[in-house]
Amino acid sequence: MLSLTEENYLKAIYHLSEGGSKAVLTNALAEAMSTKAASVTDMIKKLSAKEVITYEKYYGVNVTAKGKSEALMVIRKHRLWETFLVDKLGFAWDEVHEVAEQLEHISSPRLIEKLDEFLGYPKVDPHGDPIPDSKGKIKVQPLIPIDQLPVGFHGKVAAVKDSDSNLLKYLDKIGARPGIKIKVLGKEEYDESMEILINDHRVFISKAVSQNILVVG
């Protein structure tokens, strides 16, 4: 149905529309896809013809119900493969994203159901991101980056941003993994750095780090 490229565009549109209720704009999508606005306009016409998005000229695009379902299937595959790579093959969590970007396009409903079963029907991927079930149902929890939390807050790490490999390496080093207890010990107004208690260790982290550690809101 959708080509590999179309799947990637649709996934990007879905992610950009998460949270915000506004339409996804051409330039934002071009930025996300590392491509040019003209290419985006070409592609959104195709996706619109395939009825996975609605498109109004100059006003951006919205994902349809059909499109959301297809996007969630790609995301399901991505996160199941990441889980496989970490849990079964022993990959580090900072090594899986690029490979999962390829594996998410393998087309075989049977494969993904068998993989899900093999992994024990995981609810979240190695970075704490929820895995949509076979019907496309996803548990959306509002997550808050810890840089926005007050001093004294304590809870558990729910997820981390999985975009940057070097960030993930550092988060792993300080023990900031999903499920780990975390407490905000202090905040520095000047540079928005903070001191946290994690894994029974006091750690100072900059905002560049703290905005990538998420707790349930």
Add this chain to the structure above:
Amino acid sequence: MLSLTEENYLKAIYHLSEGGSKAVLTNALAEAMSTKAASVTDMIKKLSAKEVITYEKYYGVNVTAKGKSEALMVIRKHRLWETFLVDKLGFAWDEVHEVAEQLEHISSPRLIEKLDEFLGYPKVDPHGDPIPDSKGKIKVQPLIPIDQLPVGFHGKVAAVKDSDSNLLKYLDKIGARPGIKIKVLGKEEYDESMEILINDHRVFISKAVSQNILVVG
């Protein structure tokens, strides 16, 4: 280096050149790729430019050392994935080929080494085909289809042809799997059908079946 399409052409050329020492002809390749001769001519120019084959106009192509190595890596991936699907995910051996055709193009040296380790460094895939090692070394045993064997021969099934899903379903039903003992009980000259002893059962099989069951020559 090579695109998905180029990988598929190269693999087909490699398979067509196996056994025979002659150059692979345009029409044979077109047939194997389910495409037209004109498309093949275009592609072999590209593969020749990338030095994975040598090409002489009107006389066909040959795989270079570099090309053989690249083809064997694709075949290695295909067979490791088939083994994963059967051994770990519980696929039947007639269900894996199409999915492996997709998975063989995933590009990640680390992934394939980890997968090999996870599977316990298998020597053959579910159909008995040898899996090239990480250096591209493959154990080539001369295999003979049992329709060419004399009455009275006994040995073990080494491999089966994995091309047709319905054939594989039937072979599985009569128990013709790699490693199973087999004996030729009788041959009928008229239609080249034969009676074999397999799995302690006498089975009559037509040539269409017997030419797809292979033993070590």
Add this chain to the structure above:
DNA sequence: ACTATTTTTTAGGTAAGTCTAAAAAATATA
């Protein structure tokens, strides 16, 4: 309200991989 700037779309073009139809080369036949 009228420019100026930014954003988006359109126009036209490229590369990969495919096709059909026609030309060229190789092979088979008489």
Add this chain to the structure above:
DNA sequence: TATATTTTTTAGACTTACCTAAAAAATAGT
């Protein structure tokens, strides 16, 4: 050897996904 047939290549065209440059629409500034 000359002709007929088969095989292969070339020519020209289509689709997908991309690009640059120019036009059009929307937004911002005065």
